[in-house]
Amino acid sequence: MNAATALRARMATSFVARRGFSTTRSQLASPYHYAEGPRSNLPFNPLTKFFFFRYWAFMITGFGAPFAIAGMSSIILMKVPSVGLTVFFPLVWQTYKSR
Template sequence: MIARHIARTAAPAMTRRTFTSTRSQLASPFHYGEGPRSNLPFNPKTRFFALRFWGFMGLGFSVPILEAIWQTYKG
């Protein structure tokens, strides 16, 4: 009986709750309004970006694999 009373009184409070963005949240200093790619720590519009990107990815993925191969065959 008590649980039913609590459920009836708590239900209107739960239905009134809405999730919206307020003006103070939109005006935070962490919102980047300068456009796309403005929040990246590098510039993807440079001349050799693709070469540097794939070089970094190739090195990053090959080092653990090559190290595992070296440890396996070290004997």
């Protein structure tokens, strides 16, 4: 038993040592291989002059849009009478119902 295990372990290490792992250069003419290196996988160029302003404008717009939409819709719902809104907005009707 031990001899078979030792033989198997020795064969496994020699098999792994013989495997030739190799890589080839990426074919840049191929549509499936792209340029490599830092910032090559980004869809924008962070080295431009106005990147800082564009970045923060995009972030503020993306983060603020849901809050602006929610705020505007709540203002609109407060101006609209609650007749017929109970089907679509039951919580709004419960909150702003006339007494």
